Amino acid sequence: MNFSVYWQHADAVSKTLYFILLAMSIMTWTIFILRLMGTRQLKQQAYAQLSQALGKLKAKFSPLNFEQRKAVAEQALLRQISAEKSQAEKGVAVLGTIASLAPFVGLFGTVWGIFHALVAVGKSGQAGLAQVATPVGEALIMTGLGLAVAIPAVLAYNICTRVNRGLAHELQDQAHSLLIDTMLQQDSSTAQVNTKATSENLVGGQA
Template sequence: MNRLSTRHWGIRAFAPVALALALVVAPVASGIALAQDAEAPAAEAPADEAPVMTDPAATAEPAAPMEAAPIEDTGMAEVENPYGLKALWEQGDLISKGTLIILVIMSMGTWYIMFTKVWDQAKLFSQAKQVDRDFWKAPSLQEGLDKLDRGNQFRSLIEKGLGAAQHHEGRLTDQIDAPEWIANNLQRESEAIQMRLQGGLAFLATVGSTAPFVGLFGTVWGIYHALIAIGVAGQASIDKVAGPVGEALIMTAIGLAVAVPAVLAYNWLVRRNKAATEIVRNFVIDYGSYLVQSRSATARSH
């Protein structure tokens, strides 16, 4: 009994102590556990995000497409037409280059003649207006002549007719009647003006009629080269015939581009020349009649 009593007394004595330790240790243990649970995600989060933030391979991969794009654009910009005019000149033989040069000369001559003839015709029309405004309204022949510019083509007609009327006597031309002699001199001077107006029109007619055939010759020569390329290669592949056929088509196009403006310019200038010639002819008739009447009046007065 004494031994049991002593054991029960020891348990009772240590029970409060064990309870106190349990109350103290339990919160501490639970706090440690909570702290470990809270630190575990914080430690894992940088581990998961670290490859995205610090891995150089991940940051270098998006830059690769940005650097490749300008390279592709530059390559497309440098592509040239392998069958254009530049290739035609560089790859063509002596005959192809000679044909192209002839067409270029024809085109340059056409445009030069067209602009110069239009300028000459416009100047003649302006001079005709000056004659109507200043010469025919002058009180005398000499005063009307002085009002005209030195470069006026009608002035040469007036001087020519005046010289024929004043210097008819004392020469072999006395056998020709004075009116006929005056008319002949005026006719020759008017024809000289008309010849100057028509200068260059024959070149336009020649270009308009021959330029298509010159281009056709270049076309035939290009097809001939295409047939040679087919014969050498043994097969009609597009890369063998594209160059010569392109050369042939370019020659055809250039020939037409040279011929069409020449034909249009020729027809237009001929029509304007007819109007200018009619103006000169009417002036010659009126002025010749004036000189004949004036000479007759002078002869009657004497």
Template sequence: MPATAQDIATMPQDLTVGAMFQRADWVVKGVMAILVLASVTTLSIWIYKTWEILAQRRSIAAALEALAAAPALGTAARLPDPAAAAMVGVALQELERYPSAAWYPLADGIKERAAALIQRVEAGQQRRLSRGVSVLGSIGAAAPFIGLFGTVWGIMNSFIGIAQAQTTNLAVVAPGIAEALLATAFGLVAAIPAVLVYNLVTRAIAGYRVRMNDAAAQVMCLLSRELESEAVVPPRKAGGLHGV
């Protein structure tokens, strides 16, 4: 059915994103505002985590080189990476609990306790690096549904307006539906980058965790060498198999 002169006069002339946002229902406006805030949060976390992980990757690479060249635990106490330095610190603390004469009989226990403490350091560093990642996952999972809620609400209002105007002319109905669908578009714009950044950050943290495992292995090797170098081998008892 062609649009009447009254329909054409009442049709919104500006169909830009800003104009549709201004004409939208307050609920739809609230939904889109939440999604804009989610997009800003995603961008902020992306920038911060990229800077943080790049800095940690550089420091752990330098720490691995220092650990590979260190002749003993004491010479590797000052490392550029805080997690690797903490691993060396807890290993030294466990070693210094006992006099060197007691290292040989207690070697296995010292290594087990040092390994447990190093695992705690690794877990703590991973928790620090993972802060904010769950927010990205939540945004990526929830943003499309939040946008869909705004769309459903807007379409309901559009149908109510159609019933009140008693017209089904597409030129009159389309702007209201377009305003409602704008919420879904906002939801996708918020969700897609959040999912991509979540995967990127998760892979980067996994790579750093592998390097932390390498650092832990090198610290344990240095600890084992320290125990072996200071070990006191007990004298052999007189009288063996051959009566020596």
């Protein structure tokens, strides 16, 4: 049975289920492609945002000791990493939802097709191939459509999750590097200020 025959015999429920599965498929591929295309750009933006988050705090580090500066910098980096991870995970939950629901939508279409087959048998009083072929064909098509939507959604969800996990690790590594550099720079600046103050005190005492 080709698709045109199926569409001619499908009722409103079967057609509605078909359009639901079609919408799920379009959403799956759209989200998957956008997530993959945006990952590299998001990574570069995340690196810049981490640097800016620390740059805004450098002016406030002067009155703080080393432990306080480190705690403040860590909290700023963790907050920024959390924001970037939330940005990267947009749409991924939708993929998981589609992967979970699509088989059940197809299964409902299967049950509906079998119900039509039983109704046709009941009306005719005969359980021949002519009475059950079209409804059973509808059921098989809906099963196939449900799987055709669910399998790519599962793969897309797993790939996006793995990419986001790798991005999180890279952001943490970048944050650690920035934290070390910032602490070293602040310690160097503090040491220079202390040395200058000591020199001025010595000069003042000799005078």
